[in-house]
Ligand SMILES: Cc1ncsc1CCOP(=O)(O)O
Ligand SMILES: C=C1C=NC(C)=NC1=N
C-alpha cells in the first residue's frame with residue numbers, strides 16, 4: 001500500500017545519513033555541530049532534545065528554530081522527535097514518535113499528508129501498524145549497543161533488519177543504535193535504506209569528516 005503524500009523514494013534518499021542530536025549529545029555548540037554535519041553531507045536531521053540536560057520552553061524553541069534554519073539553507077529535512085506541538089509550531093518537515101509517544105495516527109492527522117512521519121518499530125507487527133497509521137519510515141534498533149538512549153530495548157544486530165525484510169516489510173527502514181563508520185555497511189547490507197547516527201557524528205574528532213564518510217558508505221548501490 002503506497003501512501004499518497006511524501007514520495008517513498010524521496011524518503012529513502014533522505015534516510016541515508018539521518019543525523020540525530022540534541023544539546024545533550026553535543027560537546028560544543030549544537031549549532032556548530034549541525035553546521036559541520038550538514039557540510040559533511042547528512043541527508044536528514046532529527047532534533048531530539050531529551051534528558052536531564054535538555055533545554056525546555058523558550059530555550060528549546062529558539063535552538064530548534066536556529067537548527068531548522070540551517071537545515072532549510074541546505075535543503076535537508078528537519079524532523080522533530082516526540083514533540084508534535086513544537087513540530088507544528090515550527091512547521092517542521094516531520095515528526096518521529098516511539099511506541100510510547102503520541103499515537104502515529106494522531107500525528108499523521110495533525111500534520112497532514114505531506115509531512116514526514118517516522119515511527120520506532122521493534123516487531124513486524126509494530127511496523128505493519130505504523131504503515132497503517134501513515135508512517136513514511138520506521139526506525140529499527142538498537143542494532144548495536146548504544147550509550148545515547150537510556151531506555152533502549154535489547155540489541156537486535158543487523159539480523160533485526162533482515163527479519164523485517166523477510167517478513168515482507170517494504171516500508172523505508174533506517175537502522176539506529178551504536179552505528180559507527182566500521183559497522184554501518186552491515187546495516188545497509190541487511191536491507192536498511194539508511195543509518196541513523198548520534199554519537200559517531202557528535203563525538204567524532206572531525207564531525208564533517210565523519211558525516212562525509214557515512215555518506216560515502218551508504219551511497220553504494222547496496223551490492224558491494
Ligand atoms: C535514539 C535511539 N533509538 C534507539 S538507539 C538510539 C540512540 C542512538 O545513538 P547512537 O548513534 O549514539 O548509538
Ligand atoms: C528512537 C528513535 C528511533 N529511530 C529514529 C529514526 N529516531 C528515534 N528517535
Ligand SMILES: [Mg+2]
Nearest residue numbers: 082097098101
Ligand atoms: Mg520518543
